[in-house]
Amino acid sequence: MMLVHDIPQLRRSVRELRQSGAGRIAFVPTMGALHAGHLALVKAARQQADAVVVSIFVNPLQFGAGEDFSRYPRDAARDAALLESVGADVLFLPTEAMLFPQGQAAQTRVEVPGLSNVLCGAVRTGHFAGVTTIVSKLFNLVQPDVAVFGEKDFQQLAIIRRMTSDLNFNVEIVGQTTEREADGLAMSSRNAFLSVDERQHAPALYATLKLMAEQLRAGRCDYERLQAEGRASLLMSGLVPDYVAIRRVEDLAEPSSAQDALVVLVAARLGQTRLIDNIRV
Numbered sequence: 446m447m448l449v450h451d452i453p454q455l456r457r458s459v460r461e462l463r464q465s466g467a468g469r470i471a472f473v474p475t476m477g478a479l480h481a482g483h484l485a486l487v488k489a490a491r492q493q494a495d496a497v498v499v500s501i502f503v504n505p506l507q508f509g510a511g512e513d514f515s516r517y518p519r520d521a522a523r524d525a526a527l528l529e530s531v532g533a534d535v536l537f538l539p540t541e542a543m544l545f546p547q548g549q550a551a552q553t554r555v556e557v558p559g560l561s562n563v564l565c566g567a568v569r570t571g572h573f574a575g576v577t578t579i580v581s582k583l584f585n586l587v588q589p590d591v592a593v594f595g596e597k598d599f600q601q602l603a604i605i606r607r608m609t610s611d612l613n614f615n616v617e618i619v620g621q622t623t624e625r626e627a628d629g630l631a632m633s634s635r636n637a638f639l640s641v642d643e644r645q646h647a648p649a650l651y652a653t654l655k656l657m658a659e660q661l662r663a664g665r666c667d668y669e670r671l672q673a674e675g676r677a678s679l680l681m682s683g684l685v686p687d688y689v690a691i692r693r694v695e696d697l698a699e700p701s702s703a704q705d706a707l708v709v710l711v712a713a714r715l716g717q718t719r720l721i722d723n724i725r726v
C-alpha cells in the first residue's frame with residue numbers, strides 16, 4: 446500500500462494506477478479510528494474495482510463548536526496497518542493546510558439544501574455542508590469510478606447520493622450494510638468514548654429500532670405514537686434521544702402512504718457520546 450501525503454503525489458499515484466491497468470478505481474473516505482465497519486467498506490470497494498484508494502482526514506468543517514473534533518481518536522499507524530491487511534492500494538493522508546489553503550472560513554462550500562437540515566442536520570447545524578464540501582473535494586482529487594459509504598450514516602449517504610447526482614459527479618455511490626457488535630451495537634469510532642457502564646446500555650439503541658421495525662412490519666401506522674414509545678424506551682435505558690424518526694427511505698420525508706419504503710432513524714446521547722443508528726423496514 447502506498448502512503449500519500451500531498452495532493453500532487455495523490456494525483457500521480459491515481460494516474461499510475463490507471464496506467465498500470467486499473468480500469469475502475471474505488472474510493473473509501475474515512476476519518477480514521479478504523480474498525481471492522483470501515484474494513485467492510487474497503488472489502489466491498491475491492492469487489493467493486495481494480496484498485497482501492499482510502500483517505501483519512503478528520504474534517505474540521507463537519508464538527509460544530511463544542512463537538513468532539515479535538516478528542517476524536519487519531520492513530521494513523523494502526524489505521525495504515527489495518528488498511529494494508531484488507532488490500533487498500535493507496536492511503537491518502539492530507540493535512541488541513543493542504544485542503545483548506547485559504548483557511549476554513551474562506552473555503553468554498555457545497556451544500557445540499559433540505560435534506561441537510563432535518564434529523565441530524567437540525568441538531569448539528571452546518572454538519573452536512575462540512576461533509577459534502579470535503580467529499581466533493583476528495584471526489585475531485587481522487588476521481589474515483591465508485592465510492593463506498595456506510596449505511597449507518599443513512600442521512601449522510603442520502604445526501605451524498607443527492608450531491609453526486611446534482612453536481613453530475615461521474616461516481617457510482619455504493620451503500621454498505623452496517624457492521625454490528627455481537628449485542629447489536631452498530632460499530633462506530635465513537636463507541637471508544639463509552640465508559641464500561643455506558644457500553645452496557647448502548648445496545649438499547651438497536652434493540653429499540655428492532656422493536657419499532659417489528660411493529661411497523663406488523664402493520665402499525667400510528668407513527669407519532671410509535672416514535673414516542675421509542676423515545677420512552679431509550680430514556681428508560683439511560684439514552685437521551687435527539688430524535689426517533691420514521692421516515693421514507695427515498696427522501697427522508699415523513700411517510701405519506703402505506704406503500705412507502707420506511708427507515709427508522711435514531712440519534713441519542715449516552716453521557717458525552719452521541720450515537721446514531723437506523724433500520725430499514
Ligand code: PAF
Nearest residue numbers: 474475476504576579598
Ligand atoms: O463518514 C465519515 O467518516 C465522514 O463523514 C466522511 C464521509 C469521511 C467525510 O469526512
